Amino acid sequence: MPSLKALRTRINSVKSTQKITSAMKMVAASKLRRAQQQAEAARPYAERMERMLRALAGSVTDSPTAPALLIGTGQDKVHLLIPVTADRGLAGAFNTNVGRATRNLARKLEAEGKTVKIFAVGRKGRDYLKRELSSRIIADVSYAGRKRIDFTDAQDIATRVTALLAGGEIDVATIVYNRFKSVIAQIVTEQQIIPAPPPPEGESVDLGGATYEFEPDEETILARLLPQALAIQVYRSLLESAAGEHGARMTAMDNATRNAGDMIKRLSQNYNRARQANITKELIEIISGAEAV
Numbered sequence: 120m121p122s123l124k125a126l127r128t129r130i131n132s133v134k135s136t137q138k139i140t141s142a143m144k145m146v147a148a149s150k151l152r153r154a155q156q157q158a159e160a161a162r163p164y165a166e167r168m169e170r171m172l173r174a175l176a177g178s179v180t181d182s183p184t185a186p187a188l189l190i191g192t193g194q195d196k197v198h199l200l201i202p203v204t205a206d207r208g209l210a211g212a213f214n215t216n217v218g219r220a221t222r223n224l225a226r227k228l229e230a231e232g233k234t235v236k237i238f239a240v241g242r243k244g245r246d247y248l249k250r251e252l253s254s255r256i257i258a259d260v261s262y263a264g265r266k267r268i269d270f271t272d273a274q275d276i277a278t279r280v281t282a283l284l285a286g287g288e289i290d291v292a293t294i295v296y297n298r299f300k301s302v303i304a305q306i307v308t309e310q311q312i313i314p315a316p317p318p319p320e321g322e323s324v325d326l327g328g329a330t331y332e333f334e335p336d337e338e339t340i341l342a343r344l345l346p347q348a349l350a351i352q353v354y355r356s357l358l359e360s361a362a363g364e365h366g367a368r369m370t371a372m373d374n375a376t377r378n379a380g381d382m383i384k385r386l387s388q389n390y391n392r393a394r395q396a397n398i399t400k401e402l403i404e405i406i407s408g409a410e411a412v
Contacts, residue, residue: 123397126390130383137379143209144372151302151365158299158355158362165355168348172315188281188345191314192290197234199280199289199313200225203296203356204244205364206263211374213297213305213367218247220307221295225252236289240276240357268361273354280353281346284313296356297363303370305363312352 121129172189202221204214221244225235237252239245239259248256258279262268283289292313297305 121389121393123390123393126386126393130386130390133379133382133386137376137383140372140375140379144369144376147365147369147372151362151369154358154362154365155299158358161351161355161358165351168351169315172345172348186341186345187284188313188349189315189341192284192287194290195233197236197288197290198228199236199238199283199292201238201240201276201280201292201294201312201353202244202248203294203360204239204241204247205360206242206261208243209371210364210368211371213364214241214243214247216305216307217295217297218244220309221248222251224293224295224309225255236283238276238280241360268357270350270354273357274350276353277346277350280313281349289313294353294356296360297367298359299362299366302366305367308356308359310352310356312349 200221202217204217208214221237225237228235235252235255237248237256239248239256242259242261242263245256245259245261260276262272280289280292284292291311293309293311295307295309298308300306
């Protein structure tokens, strides 16, 4: 059995850890509300934009002049995967889930004879994928030390992806991220952003039944609209990931705080038993010495 001094040291160490995890839980909880509001506020516009792109993709599939952002390059050889993770850990399986999903998707595509490239968003995802897929990583971006993510960050990512498409370096782009569902649940989502996926077979996309007149022409509008739509989809994934990160970290730190409390309780019981045993031993020695006299 450990000595009383060792038990006291261990108890104090666990108490210090409990204070840290409790503080991290409160910090994550304070950030979660705002991040959740931003993610939920961005959903309707992003979903409507996605529906519109699906409808356009379905209507111009056979057009030779359709933009590449809408219908792709016409090939399916080079896939760009964009995993969105956090820059910090201590969030349970939040980062690992996205990394694992990206790795599995990359292996599946390569098994089909496709070429895979990775643009890692977030330090944790980059580090995870470097273990097995380091040769596929062509770019990465980190927001460590930033208090919040702005739309300009999503525009920068979208611009770099668009440049890869224009240069003929990729044919398809898919973003992998954690969609925020609740504090204790985040859903790993794989969303194809280039080309815009057509509506599922047998399903039509209703845009309200309105007839539209374009001013200026459709090509000019699409040239401005499609990069913006791509940035919006990226921004949505960043907001969803940020909300999910805070929720996952709050849950993980709550569990860690509870576990620390249970450990302190067990160590305190062991300490009390050891202390009682020492007291009993000393009493026996005193009584035995007195009887010997």
